[in-house]
Amino acid sequence: xxxxxxxxxxxxxxxxxxxxxxxxxxxxxxxxxxxxxxxxxxxxxxxxxxxxxxxxxxxxxxxxxxxxxxxxxxxxxxxxxxxxxxxxxxxxxxxxxxxxxxxxxxxxxxxxxxxxxxxxxxxxxxxxxxxxxxxxxxxxxxxxxxxx
Amino acid sequence: xxxxxxxxxxxxxxxxxxxxxxxxxxxxxxxxxxxxxxxxxxxxxxxxxxxxxxxxxxxxxxxxxxxxxxxxxxxxxxxxxxxxxxxxxxxxxxxxxxxxxxxxxxxxxxxxxxxxxxxxxxxxxxxxxxxxxxxxxxxxxxxxxxxxxxxxxxxxxxxxxxxxxxxxxxxxxxxxxxxxxxxxxxxxxxxxxxxxxxxxxxxxxxxxxxxxxxxxxxxxxxxxxxxxxxxxxxxxxxxxxxxxxxxxxxxxxxxxxxxxxxxxxxxxxxxxxxxxxxxxxxxxxxxxxxxxxxxxxxxxxxxxxxxxxxxxxxxxxxxxxxxxxxxxxxxxxxxxxxxxxxxxxxxxxxxxxxxxxxxxxxxxxxxxxxxxxxxxxxxxxxxxxxxxxxxxxxxxxxxxxxxxxxxxxxxxxxxxxxxxxxxxxxxxxxxxxxxxxxxxxxxxxxxxxxxxxxxxxxxxxxxxxxxxxxxxxxxxxxxxxxxxxxxxxxxxxxxxxxxxxxxxxxxxxxxxxxxxxxxxxxxxxxxxxxxxxxxxxxxxxxxxxxxxxxxxxxxxxxxxxxxxxxxxxxxxxxxxxxxxxxxxxxxxxxxxxxxx
Numbered sequence: 067x068x069x070x071x072x073x074x075x076x077x078x079x080x081x082x083x084x085x086x087x088x089x090x091x092x093x094x095x096x097x098x099x100x101x102x103x104x105x106x107x108x109x110x111x112x113x114x115x116x117x118x119x120x121x122x123x124x125x126x127x128x129x130x131x132x133x134x135x136x137x138x139x140x141x142x143x144x145x146x147x148x149x150x151x152x153x154x155x156x157x158x159x160x161x162x163x164x165x166x167x168x169x170x171x172x173x174x175x176x177x178x179x180x181x182x183x184x185x186x187x188x189x190x191x192x193x194x195x196x197x198x199x200x201x202x203x204x205x206x207x208x209x210x211x212x213x214x
Numbered sequence: 215x216x217x218x219x220x221x222x223x224x225x226x227x228x229x230x231x232x233x234x235x236x237x238x239x240x241x242x243x244x245x246x247x248x249x250x251x252x253x254x255x256x257x258x259x260x261x262x263x264x265x266x267x268x269x270x271x272x273x274x275x276x277x278x279x280x281x282x283x284x285x286x287x288x289x290x291x292x293x294x295x296x297x298x299x300x301x302x303x304x305x306x307x308x309x310x311x312x313x314x315x316x317x318x319x320x321x322x323x324x325x326x327x328x329x330x331x332x333x334x335x336x337x338x339x340x341x342x343x344x345x346x347x348x349x350x351x352x353x354x355x356x357x358x359x360x361x362x363x364x365x366x367x368x369x370x371x372x373x374x375x376x377x378x379x380x381x382x383x384x385x386x387x388x389x390x391x392x393x394x395x396x397x398x399x400x401x402x403x404x405x406x407x408x409x410x411x412x413x414x415x416x417x418x419x420x421x422x423x424x425x426x427x428x429x430x431x432x433x434x435x436x437x438x439x440x441x442x443x444x445x446x447x448x449x450x451x452x453x454x455x456x457x458x459x460x461x462x463x464x465x466x467x468x469x470x471x472x473x474x475x476x477x478x479x480x481x482x483x484x485x486x487x488x489x490x491x492x493x494x495x496x497x498x499x500x501x502x503x504x505x506x507x508x509x510x511x512x513x514x515x516x517x518x519x520x521x522x523x524x525x526x527x528x529x530x531x532x533x534x535x536x537x538x539x540x541x542x543x544x545x546x547x548x549x550x551x552x553x554x555x556x557x558x559x560x561x562x563x564x565x566x567x568x569x570x571x572x573x574x575x576x577x578x579x580x581x582x583x584x585x586x587x588x589x590x591x592x593x594x595x596x597x598x599x600x601x602x603x604x605x606x607x608x609x610x611x612x613x614x615x616x617x618x619x620x621x622x623x624x625x626x627x628x629x630x631x632x633x634x635x636x637x638x639x640x641x642x643x644x645x646x647x648x649x650x651x652x653x654x655x656x657x658x659x660x661x662x663x664x665x666x667x668x669x670x671x672x673x674x675x676x677x678x679x680x681x682x683x684x685x686x687x688x689x690x691x692x693x694x695x696x697x698x699x700x701x702x703x704x705x706x707x708x709x710x711x712x713x714x715x716x717x718x719x720x721x722x723x724x725x726x727x728x729x730x731x732x733x734x735x736x737x738x739x740x741x742x743x744x745x746x747x748x749x750x751x752x753x754x755x756x757x758x759x760x761x762x763x764x765x766x767x768x769x770x771x772x773x774x775x776x777x778x779x780x781x782x783x784x785x786x787x788x789x790x791x792x793x794x795x796x797x798x799x800x801x802x803x804x805x806x807x808x809x810x
Binding site for chain 2: 107128
């Protein structure tokens, strides 16, 4: 008998170029171990993360999305991360209405020196998503269409 | 101009000047006890008496109160003048028999004993050992009219006259400036009897508080420009609007208390951040005894102690003034310590070796170095370490547990005992010494966070500023045109700081020389056909790079101001805003690629 396949969640990370991407880079250059489930897309600022990016990622098969930017007050563009902070609850609210668990989309402040934090966040998120199971966007939307 | 002669010398004096001042111009010394540059003449002590010949008349009078007159002939040293001064000295000696300045002055005039009996007067509030007050009123006048405090006054008349505070009570308004003590010609007045407030001494910051300073002082011996500064916190002028004695004394009239600090706005094209570092506070490790035991010094304190321009003139002395016979140098205080700073401060090994060498050279004392690892990595450093080893300096490898005065054997009595583990011998040791030097580490500046906010700099975990790239751009920052130099970026020694400073300067010059700036290729743009004119992008932009064009009813990006963060693009509800190199479609493709 084949052993049961372990679910490996797919995470898309939108990381700002100045803090979080550098932080992730630091985690790499420091040879820190973290799950390979995350794929990173570099953006100039967490403020550039259009909510549609998140929805697109989930629709394309991601099980979770990580948005990470500079700590409040440390934004390279002064206040881009504040915009991200404002958009995030609205997005979560919207996803909630579609029955998508809020744990799947996470906003984190990770500075350029916090490689360890980045590794920790990815680890935690992977564990959470494993517990939640696959998002199954297509299946869910089909079901949603039936009931609607 | 008024012409007169003083002791036969021709003097040109200004109208309104006194004979005493004219004599000073002529370089002739007239003894005084109650004269002060900042006070009007008072004529109390009578010591400045001179003989004046004018229009055929001869008279003796006090020179401090007499204005100069045309054709005056002043004699400061005639027999009758000296006779008067001797008599004054005798009278004062009778009253102030214990005052050293008076005894000295009398001795200069050949008076050693007084014929007059010591008068019986009740003890005043202020006097020290005996009533040595000569009632010159310097303290009263200075406190009242110059310092504008007025905590002292004369009381009584005739032989009951004395200097005191109102109702003989401790003064509440005394500002503890110490002017009365410093100006008293007989060294009598005692500030601590004027008030029950405790005077605060001002520690000299540059000398690490090893000595005290005045409110006006030279910042440090090699200060550039080499001019004194006034400390607003302690200067009396900023407390009472009085004093200004320094202004009266300054011949160049260079002191201006009304001067305010100015904030100047300067437009520049490049900035070099060289804000330096702070030193680890040794008192954070109380078991090493700094602040508790007088002979435990930090590295900077010892540096001043051993420096030729320092408080001891370069003599290595304990606080009691004796030379130490054994000295311990404790390395890595605060550095390489999981409880404080995990990183190596990089400079301490070498300066500790320097200290060990200096102690050995200047005092011949036994020197013990307590180290974790010896890191002599620079040019010529290992050779210096080898030299120290050959100079019979003791090196003990191990972390010091504590410095204590609790002796457990007779040879430890009265000594500082360094308790440590010797990891090479594999045993615990107790080493009694006379002096301990703590080699404190380097840490990020107290205001590093503030500086980082101003210049949008990024920190590393230990709060030093982060360079653009640790290997390829160690001088640049993520902000174009801002460069880092020195220990604000990481702990480093002088050669490394100089090198980085030069590199930062070259980086700045490169920009200036070019005369133009290359703009970021990543900028936002707005498609006028799609823009609905909602102005969300205008409010989103942190750089005011998006403007609303009233005529067209659309928003427009000013490309030169745009830094390319893309916040406006994400906020645009119609998809009119674009970010070059980070177009929505590009990111979508990226997402698709990631999740394929």
